[in-house]
């Protein structure tokens with residue numbers, strides 16, 4: 462390519478950037494107007510709700526439907542995700558607590574869902590994320606709930622039994638683990654590998670094959686593991702891209718998870734009910750009496766009404782020995798007439814039924 466051609470193309474890019482800049486600014490001014498309208502239409506004592514997950518899902522879906530390339534749908538939606546995040550921050554910066562420390566996959570999930578213009582706050586444990594939201598110190602919390610290789614995150618499920626929380630969103634993240642070392646690590650004499658117990662389990666086969674005799678030490682998060690190895694000579698950590706970058710670690714081996722499709726689903730928790738979008742999911746907790754056929758009775762109404770169950774999980778109820786609660790996710794919104802009917806039917810048979818929330822299916 463000649464210098465002249467390159468110069469001409471760059472001039473075109475400059476001109477386009479000016480237009481993009483002006484359009485983004487116009488959009489941001491529009492969002493400021495939206496905030497003004499929201500404030501003006503408040504009833505006496507009503508608190509304004511700036512964040513609208515149902516609207517955000519709609520905007521992102523529209524972008525993906527209309528996108529003609531060459532950028533892929535996900536890439537384009539990711540750009541719009543950030544524009545919307547910045548527009549919302551003009552209305553009101555969201556405060557979001559997540560399972561920390563900095564560099565965890567949960568932080569990456571929070572950024573994927575809310576964008577980077579939020580004020581994010583790392584918490585030391587899942588229960589602390591719940592408490593921070595319950596105390597009103599943040600608008601939302603982000604916690605992991607299930608992994609495609611290792612199953613449920615029990616701490617999260619149990620926290621729902623102890624706190625009154627509304628689920629207002631979900632996000633799925635492809636989880637890639639790397640074996641990381643610090644600059645002083647003697648790589649031929651690694652005697653210890655740190656990571657979160659779930660991550661160690663997700664890489665079990667790889668570790669058995671490559672480091673069968675090395676001690677595996679479970680710590681509170683993979684970011685914590687990355688932080689530790691920075692100062693140690695004979696240890697490595699299993700963690701993701703964010704932690705590797707944050708703590709300046711070297712990748713000794715990449716993508717060491719046993720299953721290439723290893724993914725984790727995260728939930729956004731808060732106090733805000735989300736209206737239907739037409740493409741939603743609902744999460745409920747149900748406890749049934751301990752009698753034969755109880756689980757069958759619980760599932761029949763879903764089957765009879767053609768409602769798609771996406772997950773069912775059992776946990777000890779904590780209110781009696783050998784009694785259980787069921788965590789159920791299904792497609793639909795609790796305000797849909799069909800779903801309403803199913804929930805009424807179940808509550809007639811159940812000891813207790815709690816709707817944890819209805820929320821848009823993950824778009825990104």
Ligand SMILES: O=C(O)C(=O)C[C@]1(C(=O)O)C=C[C@@H](O)C=C1
Pocket residue numbers: 492495496511512513514516517520544545546548549552
């Ligand atoms: O439509 C709204 O209610 C807005 O506040 C605007 C907007 C946007 O930028 O599109 C910003 C934040 C909301 O979470 C949803 C959408």
